[in-house]
Amino acid sequence: MKSMVPFIAVVASLGVAVLGGCSSAPPVDVKVVVRHERIGDGAITMPADFQYLTITVRAHAVRIDNILVNQGRCILDESSTQIGLGRYGLGKPQVPQFPKNLAFGDQLEYSFPAGRVLGGRSCNVIAVEVDTDQGNFTSSFEN
Numbered sequence: 001m002k003s004m005v006p007f008i009a010v011v012a013s014l015g016v017a018v019l020g021g022c023s024s025a026p027p028v029d030v031k032v033v034v035r036h037e038r039i040g041d042g043a044i045t046m047p048a049d050f051q052y053l054t055i056t057v058r059a060h061a062v063r064i065d066n067i068l069v070n071q072g073r074c075i076l077d078e079s080s081t082q083i084g085l086g087r088y089g090l091g092k093p094q095v096p097q098f099p100k101n102l103a104f105g106d107q108l109e110y111s112f113p114a115g116r117v118l119g120g121r122s123c124n125v126i127a128v129e130v131d132t133d134q135g136n137f138t139s140s141f142e143n
Contacts, residue, residue: 027059027132030139032125034114049114051125057102063133064100064108074123076110099133 077093
């Protein structure tokens, strides 16, 4: 029976190596983080929660053809991480232009008010689909 233990260990190692080689990692990493912030200017501020969507390229190079948040129900806004109306979901969004050619380590970041801030758009991010030249990848998130 002692001679079977090394054999089983070798077979298990081969199985992991073969299975590991079959699956390829997505070319992008998608994360959503909630940040509790205070908005306003001077003496008048109010608490607000924002969800930050970050897409990081993990492949040597990738072309992102489209990004859908909550099946297209949440609007991507290029100005959402800058100071101004877009930050609060107000005003006309600056819709990103696709395709975007990115290299390893490049990031795209968008933010969404988690609740209505000053009556603007809000979004509770639960699904993000990233369409690339290497396939379509969907990430799901808990509320």
